[in-house]
Amino acid sequence: MKNTIKQIFHSGKFVTGFVIFLAILLTIIIYPLVVAKDPLAMIGNGNFFKPGTYLSIQDTVNSGKTYKMNVDATASIVESKLTMDNRSMMAEWLEKYGGVDASEIDVTDAEGLIALWEEKYDPNAEQKGLIAAKKKKYQRLDNEIDGILEDVPTIIAEKNEETGELEEVQSIDSKQYINEKDVINRQNFVLGTDNFGRDVLTELISATGSSLKIGLVAGIIATVIGLFLGLLAGYLGGFVDNLILFFTNLFTVIPSFVLLILISYSVGESQRGIMMVALLIGITAWPWTTRSVRSQVISLRNRDHVNLSKLSGHSMLRIVLTDILPYVASYVVMAFILQISSGILAEAQLSMIGLGPATTKTATLGLMMQWATQYNAHLNGAWWAYFPVILVIALISFSLNLMNTGLDQVFNPQLRD
Amino acid sequence: MKGMKKYYTQKIMWYLLTLVFAVLLNFILPRLMPGDPVSTIASKSVEGMTDATAIQKVYEDYAAKFGINKPMYVQFFTWVKNALRGDFGISFSQYPRTVSDIISSSVLWTICLQLPAIIVGWILGNLLGAIAAYMKGVFDKAILPAFLFISNVPAFGMATVLLFVFSLKLHIAPAAGGYASSMIPHMSLAFMKSVLSHYQLPFWSIVIITIGGQAIGMRSMSIYELNADYVKYSRFLGIKDHTIVKYVFRNAMLPQITGLAMSLGTMIGGNLVAEMVFSYPGLGTTMLSAVTGQDYPLLSACTLIITIMVLLANLLVELLYAVIDPRVKASQQD
């Protein structure tokens, strides 16, 4: 036993999978201890805030501690204020009348473009074949650019309660800065927010926890049913075996996905909690385990040590428990690991059809996917609402499968490459 | 040959029996649950009606159609009789379209998407897996973890990734639907072009997912076969390596065919969810709208059709396999 465990931990695949899985598990456990917010608290008002730190504007303005810097904040503002239409108009004029070579004009560089414009543009220059209206248009454009460059301070005003007029309290120019740390009210959304304005990261971690729980419960149920039926069929043989085999084959061919949809729909929303979904997944996922256990038991059934036990008059229960179970244990563990990962996937797919856990109190990976697609996150480019979820599903399944492959190579040496 | 005939008959009979069970389950499962679907249907149809006689009329219609008050087995036969005629009732969510009308168009989309995608994915996956097993070294070391990871990405996940990259960022392919929403399905070059451009992303997401899983399986089967006794023996008879490689890959591929049959149900299920991501007009999207629209007749018809499709595909694969693998024939002669 000790030797087997040592061998298992010598398998690179198993260890890689194990480390990934452990990392996920530790995150689920440790994160809530550090960040104690409700994973489903709706913090933002509105859909899909992109990842980043959000500062309270009022706090920023009122923090009082401002710093003058010699760096002008307009530099980046120019980029955002100069529209694409204006840029192409500028480029056109510069090329036609400014005598600038097309290769020198870069419309993606707003500052450079404006510098060029300031240098070359002359409203009185000869502009051949240009109608007056167009000339006017260029002049307007020139004024507009001057406006962009001009540093107009933002004025903060307060309403005077007596006169009802606005009075200037503060004027903020583009060289005024504030230290991020002076702003008390900050919200950090590492992965943005979802459609309900909830912090995706916190939600994701709690969802991973509940999905793992679903996978685990579903896996246990499927394994217990599969093990029981497999042992029964393999050990008893004959009619019982035929019957169980028939149903096992039946349920391997009839897609469990379809059964799951039918049952989940019929159970109804009021009944469909997290545990119910796990149960449903479990009771539709047993055939694979049954198959593998059954074939193992059949190959064990006539081994000498089993026959010896039979001759010694041991009870069937004892033979199964002491002479058969230890030998199929490795297969059962491997099947169990796969059941967990397919259970998590099944929940995700079920939820995406709208038949997942009907709850607003807990998130699961599937529900997060469902919310994201329902609110068209995938069409709006709000990648943070679904990519992390997919990545987590893939990582869980990847790590579990790696562990399984590692175990398989230890238990079936001929598979080693 | 007589043995094979028996084999085929047995297989077909077995699948027929499975079909009967599947149909039974499709009928019974929902009826075992609280809230008999037929009563639900009837009560839904009268929602908003105020005229008492009209309500009465609707109930009577349904009673006649589904035989609500008759014993379960009579209901079953009525249901089967209707189903055989292709009559699955009228959809709630897309009233007044009939369920069979909705299904028949979406089935075609799903088959045209999934069948080629699964086949292409299977072939490419086996090819890459075989190459990885044969080349070993860097190619294998680089490609194996990649495939291992890809094979664990759910189909809908791959769908969203492709959608994000190729549609939202690169604007190469359209994001949703089976054809441009401004068009009405008809036979024309423009429409076909639109269909084809909408086809790419769902197609490739299924292909890539299939490749991942198949390549892994093929790789380990090939490694297993490369160590087989017949490889050593053939080498010692002076047979060229490339002839031996042909033996190996043929033999490694055979279990991949049965593997495909076994996992077809799971695969198709996953792919249906991927269809939904693209709002592809196939069964996946139809199923989603059936669930959101509380459209029971449509949903149960979808599940039935999917089951039949999976069973048919399985049967075909198994029959094909018997032709290809002489071991099946040999086992029939005993």
Place this chain on the structure above:
Amino acid sequence: MGKVMLEVNNLKTKYVTRFHEDVYAVDGVSLKIEEGKSLGVAGESGCGKSTLALSLMGYYFAPLHYISGDIIVDGRKISGMKPDDVRKNILGNEIAYIPQAAMNALNPTQKIIRFVEDVIHAHDPKMPRKDIYDLAKERFQILGLPEEVLQKHAVELSGGMKQRTVIAISTILSPKVLIADEPSSALDVTSQKMVIKMMRDLMEKGFIKSMIFITHELPLLYNVTDDIMVMYAGQIVEKGTAKEMVFDPLHPYSKGLMGSIIVPEEGVREQKLTAIPGTPPNLKHPPEGCRFADRCPYAQPTCRGMKPEVIELPNGREYRCLMSERKVREVYANA
């Protein structure tokens, strides 16, 4: 003295394990077989006899590696030839091989005749399929195999039939040397007999010119081969005619092995079946002195320190021991 078909001088090969350790499984083997003769190789499992079979082919692939020594087939040196030349010109048509596990030696999904075609085309790509079929049919008939076998898949054949088919295919190009690695060990008694008869037929009908027969079942060797060679821990410990080896073994290991033989013609010998206690040494680090010393009932302290060299007797017998022939006989007489 007949023409020498196979001559091997001081052949050394090794296995490289997954953990990059070297295992010297064939460690300085020399042998010689003349036309029309057969040589048996005996030894416990793990003594290197199967590796010897593979090493004699002159075609090495992982995990087996060639170190040194010569292999000369009918006057042509094949050790040191390019692997592809060995494959094309030697394997199958000069030296042929019958594997230990013939049960799985045939590709399960290929028709026998297709495989025969591949074998022949590997050496003579131009031979028409019809000629191949005729050749195979004739050969199969002579060897007592039904013609229908050619049209079957390996999975449709019984174990004995499979083994005989493998033998027929291995020898279809009439090789000069046939190396048979436990060809009959996994079979039932009836099939064993048929296989043995077939091996004899091959020699008598001239389909093979010489044969090396490897087995752990000594009675078989006594009945089938002219000479017997005993291997221990990668080395040859004794060589002689079948009769000498069975009735008058010189090396203590041979003696131990022969102790387990029952020769029907002579009646049960006045000896109990004895198994040799102990296990063969680990070939990753072979012992300094005599490799058998740890298990030898007659071992002296010197045996563990000194490497025994091969002693050649005037009548051509060879054995590897520190004791002289006289001493050996004396020791055995007193035992």
